Every structure is written in C-alpha cells, then in structure tokens.
Amino acid sequence: MFDKFKKDEGGESTEERIVEHTSMKSNESTSNETVGEIGIVELMDKRVKLEEAIDYVGLMIKNLKDKRTVLEKDIEEESVDIKNLKEKLQKVSQYIEEENKGIKELAHKRQQVENEADEVGSIINNLRDRLAGIDRIIDNEGSRVKKIKESRESIEN
Secondary structure (H helix, E strand, C coil): CCHHHCECCCCCEHHHHHHHHHHHHCCHHHHHHHHHHHHHHHHHHHHHHHHHHHHHHHHHHHHHHHHHHHHHHHHHHHHHHHHHHHHHHHHHHHHHHHHHHHHHHHHHHHHHHHHHHHHHHHHHHHHHHHHHHHHHHHHHHHHHHHHHHHHHHHHHC
16 A cells, blocks of 8 residues: 555655656656656645545544443443352352351250250159169068068968
C-alpha cells in the first residue's frame, strides 16, 4: 500500500526519480506543467491512500473497541457468576458449620444418655446386690424356721 514511499537502492523515492526523469526529457515550460501535473496526481494518490489508511486504522480502532466491550461484558458476567458461586459456597459452608454444631450437640446428648444409662446400670446392680442380700436373709430365716419346726416335731414325737 505504501510501496511508493519506500526508498530505492539509490536512496531516492520513486516520486523524485519520476520528476527528475520527466524534467530532463522535456523543455522547461512543458517540464513545469508535467511536474506540476504529476506532482498533483501523485499527491492526490497519496492523499487517497492516506485517507484509506486512516479509514482502515479507524476500523481497526472500532473493532478493538468492540472486542474490548465484549471482553468487559464477558468479564462482568463471569464476575457475577463467580460472586453467585461464592455466595452459594458460603451458604454451603454455613450449612456444614450448623451440621457440625448439631452433630456435637447430638454427641453431647448421647454422652449424657450414656452416662445416665451407666448410672441406671449401677443402681440396678446395687439393687440386685441388695435384693440378693435380702434373698439370703430370707433363705437363712426360712432355714431357721424350718429347723425350729423340725426340732419341735422331733420333740413332740
């Protein structure tokens, strides 16, 4: 697109070589007209190419702005999604904490019931021992009564 602006091996631009070449071949009056016409045409071509380049750059800028807008929208959507996920995770974390508290409370209640059961077991063992003691006393008394009856019967007979 900008090939006309490139320097050739000699260091001159293409436009300068054309102007020099044209001016050498023509006489001075036609040389001024030719150089003027060639210079204006070339200048107009450069202007058109520059306008095209500016339009192209403008289009590139618009595309970049559009891409940036899309990226900003995508980032905002992701941000909202991540915030929603974070809130959900916080709720899950809170639920887990509540469940852990509930489990601790249940474990404490179970321990209390277990302690009460141990107490009841101790009371039952104690009462069993006492009843066994009473049973022995009754058996002993029964044996004494039996002996007394037997000894009276043997006296009477």
